Amino acid sequence: MGRPVLLAVDDDAPVLAAVERDLRDRYAEHYQVLTAPSGDQALDLLRRLRLREEPVALLLVDQRMPGMTGVELLSASRRLYPDARRVLLTAYADTDAAIRAINDAGVEHYLLKPWDPPEDRLYPVLDDLLETWRRPAPVANLRLIGDRWSAEAHELRQFLARNLVPYRWMDVEADGQARELLEFAGAGAGELPVVVLDDGEVLTTPDLHQLAARIGLHVRAERDAYDLVIAGAGPAGLAAAVYGASEGLATLLLECNAPGGQAGTTSRIENYLGFPVGLSGADLTLRAREQATRFGAEMLVPAEAVGLLRADPYSVLRLADGGEVSASALVIASGVTYRTLSVPGAAELSGRGxxxxxxxxxxxxxxxxxxxxxxxxxxxxxxxxxxxxxxxxxxxxxxxxxxxxxxxxxxxxxxxxxxxxxxxxxxxxxxxxxxxxxxxxxxxxxxxxxxxxxxxxxxxxGQAPRTGWLDGAVRRDARGFVLTGADLGASPPDWPLPVPPLPLETSVPRVFAAGDVRSGSVKRIATAVGEGAMAVSFAHERLAGR
Incomplete structure (x- = not known):
C-alpha cells in the first residue's frame, strides 16, 4: 500500500496548478498529490485507485465544473472512499451549495477562493482534517468470534469499536473460517464469544477488564494518590483532564467503558462551536483523548468507581476491581445512561436487536x-x-x-x-x-x-444519572443528580468550611460535579466541556486553601 492520496479536482487549469503547487509544498513527503480536470475523470481515477487498494485521505474539489458539480462528485465518491476527508472549493456566491454539500455529500469543510496565504487559510484546515483521518488499518490479527445475536458478543464488539481497537469480527453462523478457527482454538460453540489475540492466545468469554488488560489498555493506576481524579470520560471529564493535566496537576481519569460517554456514540454533532460542518462524537473523543494524554493525564479503561469514602481532606475512590485511589480533588463526571425499555421482551433481547x-x-x-x-x-x-x-x-x-x-x-x-x-x-x-x-x-x-x-x-x-456509587457520600436531588453550589442551600448541613461551597462544588469540600450528572445542568456537549474546565479552576482554588 503506497502513500495516501490527496486528490485535487478543478476544471480551471491555473487554479488546479495552484492547488497542486500548494499541496506539494506542504504534503509531498507523506502523501501522493494527484489532480483531475473534471468530475468524470476524477471518478475514473478513484475507481482505479480503489481497485489497486490505494488509500485516499482527502478530496479537494471545486464546485463549479461543467458536467458534474463538486457536490455531485463528492457524493459519488462516498461509495468508493467513505472515510476520505472531503473539502469543497467555493466562491462567495456558492454558499448555498456549500451548505448542501455539508448535508448531502459528507463534506467536512469548504474553502473560499482565493485561499492565499495558504499558511493561514489552507494548511490549518487540511492539517486538522488529515490529523483525524486514519490510514485504513491492515487486516486486524485480533479476531472476535461469536454469534451475531449474542448480547455478550455485542458488548465486546462495542467495547473494541468505541476504544478504537482494530479487530476482525467473525460470525460463527455465516463464516466457515470462524468455525474452523474455533476448532484450532479448542473452543466449542457453547464457549462463545472467543477472542484470538495477535499472538495466538485464546480468551474464552472474557469480561471487559480481562480483554482490556490483554490488548494493552491501561487498567491499573500507576500511583496510589493523585492531585486530581476524574470519574467519567465524557466531554466534561475529558475537558477536566485536559485542563488539569495542562496546569500541572497529577491527573487520573477513570472510565467504565470507553472515552466519550454518550457523546462518543453520536454520529454527527452539528451545533458544536467552531465546527461549522459538524464532527462525529468519535472524532471529538479522539481529539480530546489525545489532547489529555499529551498533557500527561493518565486514563484507565475500563475502571469503574463503585464507592466514595472520605479521609479528610482527601477522597478515596473504591474501584470495581477491588483497588482504591486517593484524590486531593475529585471531579464527578460519571454522566447518565439512557433509560431502558421497560416493556415485555426488551430485557431479554438487549444486544440482540x-x-x-x-x-x-x-x-x-x-x-x-x-x-x-x-x-x-x-x-x-x-x-x-x-x-x-x-x-x-x-x-x-x-x-x-x-x-x-x-x-x-x-x-x-x-x-x-x-x-x-x-x-x-x-x-x-x-x-x-x-x-x-x-x-x-x-x-x-x-x-x-x-x-x-x-x-x-x-x-x-430519557436519562438516569450514574450516581449509585455515591450513596451516603454526597447530596443528590430526588432523581439522583448531584447537587452543587447554590443548589445546596445557604447553609448546607455538615458543611465544614467557613465559606460556602463554590459553584460546581458538592456537599463535600474539594469534590466537584460537572456535566450531565449535575443537578440542573444543561444537557449539551458544549456546556459539559465548559463545566469540566470550570471544575478544575475551582479545584485549584480549594487546593490553594481558599
Missing amino acids: VYYGAGRAEAADHAGGRVFVVGGGNSAGQAAVFLSAFAAEVTLLVRGPDLTSTMSRYLSDRIEASDRITVAPRTEVAGAVGTQRLEALRLRSGTEEREVPADAVFAFI
Whole structure:
C-alpha cells in the first residue's frame, strides 16, 4: 500500500496548478498529490485507485465544473472512499451549495477562493482534517468470534469499536473460517464469544477488564494518590483532564467503558462551536483523548468507581476491581445512561436487536433492514439520520404530536427531508417480540396496539444519572443528580468550611460535579466541556486553601 492520496479536482487549469503547487509544498513527503480536470475523470481515477487498494485521505474539489458539480462528485465518491476527508472549493456566491454539500455529500469543510496565504487559510484546515483521518488499518490479527445475536458478543464488539481497537469480527453462523478457527482454538460453540489475540492466545468469554488488560489498555493506576481524579470520560471529564493535566496537576481519569460517554456514540454533532460542518462524537473523543494524554493525564479503561469514602481532606475512590485511589480533588463526571425499555421482551433481547445507542457496528448489522428509533430528542434524531444511511427504512417513534418542542430545528428539518425516515407521533413501544433476536415490535397509539416487523430498535428515552456509587457520600436531588453550589442551600448541613461551597462544588469540600450528572445542568456537549474546565479552576482554588 503506497502513500495516501490527496486528490485535487478543478476544471480551471491555473487554479488546479495552484492547488497542486500548494499541496506539494506542504504534503509531498507523506502523501501522493494527484489532480483531475473534471468530475468524470476524477471518478475514473478513484475507481482505479480503489481497485489497486490505494488509500485516499482527502478530496479537494471545486464546485463549479461543467458536467458534474463538486457536490455531485463528492457524493459519488462516498461509495468508493467513505472515510476520505472531503473539502469543497467555493466562491462567495456558492454558499448555498456549500451548505448542501455539508448535508448531502459528507463534506467536512469548504474553502473560499482565493485561499492565499495558504499558511493561514489552507494548511490549518487540511492539517486538522488529515490529523483525524486514519490510514485504513491492515487486516486486524485480533479476531472476535461469536454469534451475531449474542448480547455478550455485542458488548465486546462495542467495547473494541468505541476504544478504537482494530479487530476482525467473525460470525460463527455465516463464516466457515470462524468455525474452523474455533476448532484450532479448542473452543466449542457453547464457549462463545472467543477472542484470538495477535499472538495466538485464546480468551474464552472474557469480561471487559480481562480483554482490556490483554490488548494493552491501561487498567491499573500507576500511583496510589493523585492531585486530581476524574470519574467519567465524557466531554466534561475529558475537558477536566485536559485542563488539569495542562496546569500541572497529577491527573487520573477513570472510565467504565470507553472515552466519550454518550457523546462518543453520536454520529454527527452539528451545533458544536467552531465546527461549522459538524464532527462525529468519535472524532471529538479522539481529539480530546489525545489532547489529555499529551498533557500527561493518565486514563484507565475500563475502571469503574463503585464507592466514595472520605479521609479528610482527601477522597478515596473504591474501584470495581477491588483497588482504591486517593484524590486531593475529585471531579464527578460519571454522566447518565439512557433509560431502558421497560416493556415485555426488551430485557431479554438487549444486544440482540434492542439497543441503547447507535454505533457503526449495529448500523452495519442491520443494513437494508427495517429499524425503529424511540425518542424525540436530539440524540434520537441524530441516530435516525445516521441509521438512514444503512437501513432501508427508519421509523422514529415519538410520544408527542411532533418534534418541534423536543428536537433542534436543524435535525427535524433533515428528518423531514429524508425519504427513508418516517415519524410516527403519539406512538410508543408496548413490547418486543422474538426468540433468538428481535423479530417484531408491539406499538401502542392511544388505546390501539399493533404488531409490526422489526429488525432493530434503538431507544433514547430519557436519562438516569450514574450516581449509585455515591450513596451516603454526597447530596443528590430526588432523581439522583448531584447537587452543587447554590443548589445546596445557604447553609448546607455538615458543611465544614467557613465559606460556602463554590459553584460546581458538592456537599463535600474539594469534590466537584460537572456535566450531565449535575443537578440542573444543561444537557449539551458544549456546556459539559465548559463545566469540566470550570471544575478544575475551582479545584485549584480549594487546593490553594481558599
